[in-house]
Amino acid sequence: xxxxxxxxxxxxxxxxxxxxxxxxxxxxxxxxxxxxxxxxxxxxxxxxxxxxxxxxxxxxxxxxxxxxxxxxxxxxxxxxxxxxxxxxxxxxxxxxxxxxxxxxxxxxxxxxxxxxxxxxxxxxxxxxxxxxxxxxxxxx
Numbered sequence: 001x002x003x004x005x006x007x008x009x010x011x012x013x014x015x016x017x018x019x020x021x022x023x024x025x026x027x028x029x030x031x032x033x034x035x036x037x038x039x040x041x042x043x044x045x046x047x048x049x050x051x052x053x054x055x056x057x058x059x060x061x062x063x064x065x066x067x068x069x070x071x072x073x074x075x076x077x078x079x080x081x082x083x084x085x086x087x088x089x090x091x092x093x094x095x096x097x098x099x100x101x102x103x104x105x106x107x108x109x110x111x112x113x114x115x116x117x118x119x120x121x122x123x124x125x126x127x128x129x130x131x132x133x134x135x136x137x138x139x140x
Contacts, residue, residue, distance in 0.1 A: 016055075041065040
């Protein structure tokens, strides 16, 4: 070990690799090919490939096009945390997205959020409960 601090170039390479990996994982999750992404964004397919492999820097306008296509905020792709959660970034942008909703729609969204919270709590409680073999009714 040299004890040398990572160079600016090493940091850039790591950031490009992380950004590319997130873009690729999102594209694959959505079931899109690189060609489909190219056609829908106007970014040539070879550039999409190079960006995903981390060998090419992504321009701001390209990232905006990709984020819009993937329906995620650009901040998710730029997050430096390895464990960045796309859902948290999307949730952070919810107030801006919710403005055009009617009052009734906002109430429905709030109800759905409450449902999801209750479901997650039930799942966590279930996961935390010790699993014992089922005993026949009437005791042993």
